[in-house]
Amino acid sequence: MSSTAETTDRDAPTPDENVIKSVLSSDTARLWWWRLAFGAAVLVFWELTSGRLYSSFWFSKPSAIAQSLYESFTSGQLISDVAITLRAAVLGYGFGAVLGVVLGFVIAELRTVAKVLNPYILAVYGIPRIALAPLFIVWFGIGITSKIMLAALMTFFLTFFNTFTGVGQIDDDLVNVARVLDAGRLTILRKVVLPAASPWIIAGLRIAIPYAIVAAIVGEFIASTAGLGFRIMQSTQLFNTTGTLAGILVIMVLVMIFNLILDRLESYLLRWQPSSERPGGGTQS
Amino acid sequence: MNEQAVIAVEHVEREFSSRGQQVLAVDDVSFDVESGEFFTIVGPSGCGKSTLLNMMVGLLQPTSGRILYKGDAVRGVTGEIGYVTQEDNLFPWRTLRKNVEFGMEVRGVATDEREERAEAIIKRVGLDGFQDRFRHELSGGMRARVNIARTLAWRPDVILMDEPFGPLDVQTRLQLQTLLLDLWREDRATVIFITHDLNEAVTLSDRVLVMTRHPGTVKMVYDVDLERPRDVFSIPTTDTFREVFDPLWDELQTEMREDAEEDSIGL
Ligand SMILES: Nc1ncnc2c1ncn2[C@@H]1O[C@H](COP(=O)(O)OP(=O)(O)O)[C@@H](O)[C@H]1O
Ligand SMILES: [Mg+2]
Secondary structure, eight states, X not given: OOOOSOOSOTTOOOOOHHHHHHHHXXXXXXXXXXXXXXXXXXXXXXXXXXXXXXXXXXXXXXXXXHHHHHHHHHTTHHHHXXXXXXXXXXXXXXXXXXXXXXXXXXXXXXXXXXXXXXXXXXXXXXXXXXXXXXXXXXXXXXXXXXXXXXXXXXXXXXXXXXXXHHHHTOOHHHHHHHHHTTOXXXXXXXXXXXXXXXXXXXXXXXXXXXXXXXXXHHHHHHSOSSSHHHHHHHHHHTTOHHHHHHHHHHHHHHHHHHHHXXXXXXXXXXXXXXXXXXXXXXXXX | OOTTEEEEEEEEEEEEEETTEEEEEEEEEEEEEETTOEEEEEOOTTSSHHHHHHHHHTSSOOSEEEEEETXXXXXXXXXXXXXXXXXXXXXXXXXXXXXXXXXXXXXTOOHHHHHHHHHHHHHHTTOTTOTTOOGGGSOHHHHHHHHHHHHHTTOOSEEEEESTTTTSOHHHHHHXXXXXXXXXXXXXXXXXXXEXXXXXXXXXXXXXXXXXXXXXXXXXXXXXXXXXXXXXXXXXXXXXXXXXXXXXXXXXXXXXXXXXXXXXXXX
């Protein structure tokens, strides 16, 4: 045993954290090296085989995509497309997330209401929500509103459902301990139920990100005059594979950036939790 | 009725329905606990000890009979009684320090005083240096101590403790018994303590209630006439201790034996 102050507990965790950290970091470095190597290999293979094994008309090639991205970037069109799509996605996400978390929390807390509504919530959760997209264009027009509403809808369902489930999973013993310690109903909601449900809420917020972006883009596919989705649709209709793939690449990068931000936020907010217990976790690094 | 009784348990019964069947867990239990007393309940596991405490604190209602707290029937949780539950039930999202502060925080104790009192009790239960750890970073024994500290920190004048020293090793157990007796004397609290360890019961208590095996009822209540202050390290070796311990052990061991016999028949 080490010479720490703790001597009374044989089972006290006393890992030598420095050793563990250095092992981890060398492992992580190697892992990243392999990941980069794999990505590079795929790109090189694609570049070399395109136009030889198959026509680059159908599959384009990395250098052409890079070229296309560079041109749309310097012309300012890329930035303006990204801005239009992101505005719809972010506004919708914010709107849907707030509504989803608040409603999920309130309905789950009103236990009788939760019991009555439960089958309906499950049923609505099961419908393919993207199929509502055309209807949203009919309701909210071809402007940004319909895209915002679509992104909001996607986000709302995921955050609502996760929050609802998380609040329903609360350990009654913890609530009882708080009651015995003289906590009132509001205090219990704020200081027990909310933190207990937070892993679920945060997981919901995270999985909703790509859905919000995809929702905005699908809205643009159906009817729009600008934005990433519009650009992709336009390229595809002109058989401009390079433009289509460039647009898809941009979307991929956007989703990755947002995921990274939320991962960081999650690790900080849930630092009290061993990572193995996190619902919907495990996508990190 | 005893005028001084802080808690009076009157003909309390409690049934649970499990898998469609009614199971009697506590069967016609009556006893009084006086103000300032150290009262211990021992009994074989499953005899209804935890159920009794849950009813005293108001988390459960008796199926029949009643429990009086300072003369009034207990109808729900009032926040006046301290309760160290058998499971640690720490809030995993709070650090050790913040867990200990919770009771005072809820009661609106000023931040300075709250931190000072938490710090003092954390040191006394031997957890100095671990203040900023979360539950998953603490061992079972440490969690048990935080659970105890969390209740002692807000200084309730009636404290229920359900096998609080269960997950501790012998040395820590003796240290915490000493601490508990010290705090009990300082604060003049009333303690209702549950254990399955008769040694511990006799060492700490003014009176010991022995329960029968399931469904639990009162077998006997025994006065422990041992001088105070007691030295928990040496008292079990004294003759006077044995005089109290031996007859009580006879009672308890018959309950435990029959329990074991029934179990083996039940197989
Ligand atoms: N919520 C419950 N539902 C059904 N049965 C219960 C419940 N709580 C306790 N019991 C039963 O009541 C009896 C007493 O339990 P408990 O009070 O925990 O015993 P002890 O604390 O003395 O070990 C046991 O037989 C247990 O199975
Ligand atoms: Mg018990």
